[in-house]
Amino acid sequence: MDITQEHESKIREIIGGMKCKKDFECYRSGFENLCKVKIGVDAMLIDCKEENANNCDFSLSFGFGYICTCPLRKYIAKNFNI
Numbered sequence: 001m002d003i004t005q006e007h008e009s010k011i012r013e014i015i016g017g018m019k020c021k022k023d024f025e026c027y028r029s030g031f032e033n034l035c036k037v038k039i040g041v042d043a044m045l046i047d048c049k050e051e052n053a054n055n056c057d058f059s060l061s062f063g064f065g066y067i068c069t070c071p072l073r074k075y076i077a078k079n080f081n082i
Contacts, residue, residue, distance in 0.1 A: 001031055007079060014072050021057060026073060031082060037068050039077045046077050 003011075015024055026034045035056070036049040048066040053059040058070035068074065076082060 001080070003080075010075065011072065014075055018071055020070075020072070024072065026076065031076060031080065034076065034082060035068070035070075035073060037073065037077055039081070046074055 011027060015027065038047040038049055040046060046068040048056065048059045048068045050056065050059075050066075053066035054061070056066075056068075058068055058073070059066040060069050068077075
């Protein structure tokens with residue numbers, strides 16, 4: 001996937017401000033290896049749909065499911081609709 005310089009800069013800024021146990025596999029894979037999410041209407045809340053969501057450092061238990069709090073995954077979901 002080709003991304004604009006603006007998106008590339010923002011992604012690098014996000015990556016620079018966080019730690020990831022998966023070493024940013026979502027980005028390094030060209031957005032091929034993304035965790036499963038369901039994007040909310042306004043993309044403010046992103047539901048984590050991974051089976052092992054309770055093991056993710058970026059998942060937050062919310063009601064009967066989990067919300068993704070990963071800044072990079074949220075940016076990808078909001079800006080690339082994936």
